[in-house]
Amino acid sequence: MLRETPDRIEVEVAVVGSGPGGSVSAAVLSRELSQVLVVEAGSLYPEVPSPAFDRREMVQKYRDSGMTLSLRNQIISFVEAECVGGGSEINSGLYSEVPGEILEDWREDYQLIFDRSSLSKYFSDIRDRLEVTKLPFEPPKASRVLLDGSHSLGWKASEVPR
DSSP: OOEEETTEEEOSEEEEOOSHHHHHHHHHHHHHOSOEEEEOSSBOOOOOOOOTTOHHHHHHHBGGGGOOEEESSSEEEOOOBOBTTTHHHHHOOOOOOOOHHHHHHHHHHHOOOOOHHHHHHHHHHHHHHHTOOOOSSOOOHHHHHHHHHHHHTTOOOOOOOO
């Protein structure tokens, strides 16, 4: 049973962070446990249409307004979310259909009876509902360099829909 006092809450499990990892962990744990608490440092912001990387959104949703640094042998800039939804709010979610070889493994390992054609209507529905798309503009320079470098090495590389 949940026990709460003005300065303390006791639960079976506390999940720190409401991003993709935390929210999925909380959902899975809540199937087995009755007391799962998600703790998020940031606030919940209403969805308001704005241009990509709008300054107001960065100030609200990014830790330190997007100016977080990691200091080691080199200075590396990175961004980190600080809002309900975590990294999925600032990075969007990446979308990939289950690869054929994994479907084959599932068929063999778990005797699941389905193939790509039977799943295609579900994949299509998910893409439509989540508005999965590739970037509507030229990828950022860093992404372009990674893509060009991969191709020059003969590696298969492509943009992941989000």
